[in-house]
Amino acid sequence: MAITRRQVLRTTGSGLIAAAAARYLPAGSAHAQAGAKTLVFGGSIPMSGASAETGQNVLFGYRAAIKKINEDLGGVKIGNETYKLDVKMFDDASDPSRATTLIQRQVDEGINYFLGSFGSNIVLPSCAITERARRPMVQAGAGSDLVFTQKRKYVFGVFPRASLQFETSADFLKSLTPAVKRVAFIYTNDAFSKFQAEGGKKALEDKGMSVADMIQLPAQVSDVSTVLSSIRANPPDVLICCVHDDAAILIARQMVSTGTNVNLLYQTLGPQTEAYRQALGNYANGVVTQAYWSEGAAFKGSYFGTAKDFADYYRKNFDRPLTYHMASGAACILAYVEAMKNAGSIAPEDVRDALAKLDFKCFYGHIRFTADGDGDPKLLGPLIVQNQSGKVEVVFPEEAAAAKAVYPVPSWKDRA
Template identity: 60%
Template sequence: MIDRRLFMKGSVGAAAAVGLGAGMSASWSRGAVAQEKTITIGGSIPLSGRAAETGLNVHNGYETAIKYINDELGGVEIGGEKYKLDLKMVDDASDPARATTLIQRQLDDGVDFFLGSFGSNIVLPTAAIVDRAGKPMVQTGGGSDKIFTQGYKYVFGFYPRATRQFQSTAAFFGSLQPKPKTFSVISTNDAFSKTFAEGAKTDCTAQGLELLEEYELPAQVTDTSSVLSSVRANTPDVLVCTTHDQNSLLIARQMIASGTNVKLLYQALGPQLSSYREALGNYANGVTGATYWEPDADFKDKFFGDTKTFVDYYKKNYDRPLAYHTAGGAACIITYVTAMQNAGGTDPAKVRDALADIDIMTLYGPVKFTEDGDADPIVMGAKVFQIEGGEPVIVFPEEVAMGKPSYPVKPWADRA
């Protein structure tokens, strides 16, 4: 069920919506001499469908930052004027075609600023629409190379492009003792998974690991038994799954059921979710994944003050567990507002230029984009975690590690 407590309703009667031309208005009470201004930020997000688990996390992050700025800070000053923020996110139901229709409708209504959906297959077509319209999009849900190699000037992402995201994880594999010798890759037929798999193959090979097999599953996976049979017949030291949340969970469950054991299982998405870990129970221990943020991080933030304030404020308003996508969603808002302040106003082209130049610290960590709009792979690269006692523990890089990696991991039968 969607938590509705933080839903940001537009100001009624006393709002002039900047960025929502069709809804731009000012209501004057008797004797009123002031006009409250509102910046509308639109977009679509999966609140239902296959991507809803993470879509809800991103959405909650967007809402938390909006609510904090409006309710706790009384709005934000931009160009010498005070503004409230109005979030207009609509449910795209994990459907790219629906998302493009919804985004075009918001553009037709005059929305100037957009947040992204979750999943490269949704972000990619919606990014094309807003870029063509000359309206900025800041997103924490798409990392496919295709988003950042089309020459888009108005689209900014919180993750390095997919082919650059695996560099730190491959370095982690190379640091293990004894060093793994072989790896195989399972991907699905979608933009993110396929390009992430290419990066994994390149970076693992550069670390001296030999690629045994690569397997591609349909985007909508219902059974992986034939692929897992092949994995058992030609077993790698490391199995890399560049798959989305629900597909990763399905693969792990069927590996357990079929006794498909490897020395290390890495899954790009899935293990970061408490729902994944709860579903697998003790079997989740030993699985590795990537994270870009953890709740005990200690970063300064211009609006929240620090990460702890964000975490505490979020927990006051939501029962849903925190995930790095949640913090990333909140940081998208912080980045947007800071860019508007740096631009001295809400002109979309000037805000776009300010986003391109952004170099700030947020509750999520540092934010800096490449000239193509994706996250700087060094400044905003992934950290590797391994599940221990049902919780993700960062094990690489060593400078920020909270524990030591376990390798080789126990067979499934010994984790029950």
């Protein structure tokens, strides 16, 4: 019987830019480079624009895995050949149109393996291109159900699809005292957030909680004062925001400025990042979010060793503050490498078939994909974390917790 992500966790505590003009060698992803054979991974990532904070986190995860495999492990043996790894990532500037142009260029120039961007609005059109070209994509930046329910065969994600991401959250909210009775959702009308909110509503209602409001915002948000007025008029116990990083900061700031208090603010994206904590200071304390990895998790395997070993390696080699996004980015590289080793081949279709059958454990957890390509929801579902005294602490599930959840949280004025 498979061990679930919840069962296996134990917590003890909480430049790579290819110029847009760069050309790729044709005819596949393996080429000679300084006497060694090299496998090239292509793709785009937001290094600027609205998603740059998290996009660069994922990029640093790619970089960490490639550095480890090339420099510490001497490359990877696939069949009878040993390969080094390289990645050619363009800055898509958080723009889907730019991303698709760049991805099509890479396909035309012979890149055979792709890593994903960040944001379902970018990955959706990008994976349509790689799907038509029959080139695999492994990504850590898109959870929209639309990525995985259109009968695609070549795209894989290390997270569950959006509608299946709230199982742990529902259990967490159900565990709180005093009991959570009324919940409200705010979500943006984009390819990821809407599915996540709808899946969350079902998960919470299945646990006996009432969802009082489902408030939809436009994809790009500049003001939520009217929405917050309605929240103040009839406050829920918990306000859940299924939004991206910038909108999460905006909502929290306007909640502070308008005195909109709830027993718990839960934002699915944003609070994991250093940028969020810097933007909000002490007001970030008490906010709950999801995390798909913790350095205290009892995961281990080849390549990096334990989750803590990965964290130590990352901090030794990179200055950017560590979040779970680095771990998920590195996991994409390991998934590719393990699949290629299992296949004994670098042919794209062989690699795709091996990814579909992948079942292995590493520092990130137990990586296995569903038949549709998203992460197995029982093995790769999220932890629940809370900002406490400037740190991100795992608070649920209990066997993984480094700290007890603060609930109800202090009012905004008491956090100043």
